[in-house]
Amino acid sequence: MKKDHKVFDLIDQELQRQLHGAELIASENFASEQVLAATGSVMTNKYAEGYPGRRYYGGCQIVDQTEQLAIDRAKELFGAEWANVQPHSGAQANAAVFLACLRAGDTFMGLDLSHGGHLSHGAPVNLSGILYRPVAYMVSEDTGTIDYEQMEKIAMKEKPRLMVAGASAYPRDWDYARMREIADKAGALLLADIAHPAGLIAAKLLNAPLPHCHIITTTTHKTLRGPRGGMILMGKDFENPWGLTTPKGKVRMMSAVLDSAVFPGTQGGPLEHVIAAKAVAFGEALSPTFREYGKQVMKNAQAMAGAFTSKGYHVTSGGTDNHLMLIDLRSKFPDITGKKVENTLVLADITINKNMVPFDSRSPFQTSGIRIGTPAVTTRGLKEEHVVQIVDLIDEVISDIDNEHVIARVRAKVNALMKEFPLFAW
Numbered sequence: 001m002k003k004d005h006k007v008f009d010l011i012d013q014e015l016q017r018q019l020h021g022a023e024l025i026a027s028e029n030f031a032s033e034q035v036l037a038a039t040g041s042v043m044t045n046k047y048a049e050g051y052p053g054r055r056y057y058g059g060c061q062i063v064d065q066t067e068q069l070a071i072d073r074a075k076e077l078f079g080a081e082w083a084n085v086q087p088h089s090g091a092q093a094n095a096a097v098f099l100a101c102l103r104a105g106d107t108f109m110g111l112d113l114s115h116g117g118h119l120s121h122g123a124p125v126n127l128s129g130i131l132y133r134p135v136a137y138m139v140s141e142d143t144g145t146i147d148y149e150q151m152e153k154i155a156m157k158e159k160p161r162l163m164v165a166g167a168s169a170y171p172r173d174w175d176y177a178r179m180r181e182i183a184d185k186a187g188a189l190l191l192a193d194i195a196h197p198a199g200l201i202a203a204k205l206l207n208a209p210l211p212h213c214h215i216i217t218t219t220t221h222k223t224l225r226g227p228r229g230g231m232i233l234m235g236k237d238f239e240n241p242w243g244l245t246t247p248k249g250k251v252r253m254m255s256a257v258l259d260s261a262v263f264p265g266t267q268g269g270p271l272e273h274v275i276a277a278k279a280v281a282f283g284e285a286l287s288p289t290f291r292e293y294g295k296q297v298m299k300n301a302q303a304m305a306g307a308f309t310s311k312g313y314h315v316t317s318g319g320t321d322n323h324l325m326l327i328d329l330r331s332k333f334p335d336i337t338g339k340k341v342e343n344t345l346v347l348a349d350i351t352i353n354k355n356m357v358p359f360d361s362r363s364p365f366q367t368s369g370i371r372i373g374t375p376a377v378t379t380r381g382l383k384e385e386h387v388v389q390i391v392d393l394i395d396e397v398i399s400d401i402d403n404e405h406v407i408a409r410v411r412a413k414v415n416a417l418m419k420e421f422p423l424f425a426w
């Protein structure tokens with residue numbers, strides 16, 4: 001068959017971009033060659049609606065085994081009794097949990113989007129904000145950390161049916177035990193969305209959401225370093241206090257309700273090629289070297305946060321416990337937006353994203369902040385001394401933001417540094 005050069009040239013260009021640039025988007029990573037091979041495998045050809053051993057199609061005897069392997073490894077990795085590895089993404093996993101736990105119009109609680117929360121935790125443009133009634137908790141203006149006292153007050157007033165612990169841009173660890181106390185008092189179920197720190201939690205480097213949270217959702221491609229996808233876990237199955245009416249009658253155990261909410265509730269055929277790649281990634285994350293990787297991710301993040309602080313940038317909450325940091329540009333460069341920094345750094349082959357900071361005075365399209373994360377550069381092998389060099393380079397660009405010569409000089413330095421750490425060398 002004739003090669004589709006248009007598409008494969010673009011894929012090659014994307015590979016070159018990844019090879020030559022410094023990847024600092026906190027939610028991105030470099031999956032291993034085995035994970036890529038599984039994602040690009042013949043498993044993509046198979047329809048397998050249903051679950052292992054109970055499918056709607058014939059010929060599922062092999063994909064049943066890969067999906068069961070992914071489930072078993074996921075459970076081992078997180079110490080969970082139950083897992084569903086079919087969600088196509090973290091947002092899909094959340095949509096399924098909401099379908100299982102809420103009825104249209106029900107109140108649930110999540111972190112305010114502008115304080116680091118995620119779109120699928122109640123943004124007005126997402127189904128979570130359209131079908132349900134979100135109320136938000138926030139970070140404290142003084143500390144930049146979650147204000148659990150205020151959270152409790154809001155929860156007791158609003159009586160949400162579900163509370164969400166988790167964020168897209170929050171640099172600190174979570175007090176899941178405290179949130180469970182609040183959820184119990186308010187009569188809510190507690191969901192931990194660990195999409196960002198999942199790899200660090202799997203490596204036992206951050207607080208464990210189990211046994212405190214009733215349900216966990218995650219993506220598999222961020223710190224967990226797997227293929228792009230999602231997953232739902234439970235420490236222990238339990239009776240769904242509200243049940244779910246299906247054609248077969250009332251389903252009460254949460255595992256059955258969640259399975260049904262994923263398929264057929266919100267998805268059709270599972271992506272068995274991605275599920276095979278999830279199994280590979282979970283196997284990699286179970287190895288001792290993954291824990292060393294997680295430790296280095298955190299050391300690199302701390303080194304970068306320290307370097308930004310010493311250059312006079314305001315790092316929100318004063319630092320980081322995990323893999324990311326949020327820089328509030330206003331203290332050092334009040335007139336420069338996050339958007340401008342993002343666009344300019346791309347020209348220097350440094351990839352970050354603009355991000356709102358708590359109590360931001362600008363819109364999400366402009367922002368006063370940038371979000372920076374270390375999972376991808378750490379996979380390449382960069383250590384503290386290298387990421388601190390990148391902070392110097394970022395500062396050089398921002399300090400003279402319209403100077404093309406500076407951008408070109410920095411780009412050359414970034415490319416030279418990345419050449420020392422080839423992709424897939426690990």
Ligand code: DSN
Pocket residue numbers: 026027090118168169
């Ligand atoms: N888009 C992801 C992130 O960057 O955090 C969350 O879904």
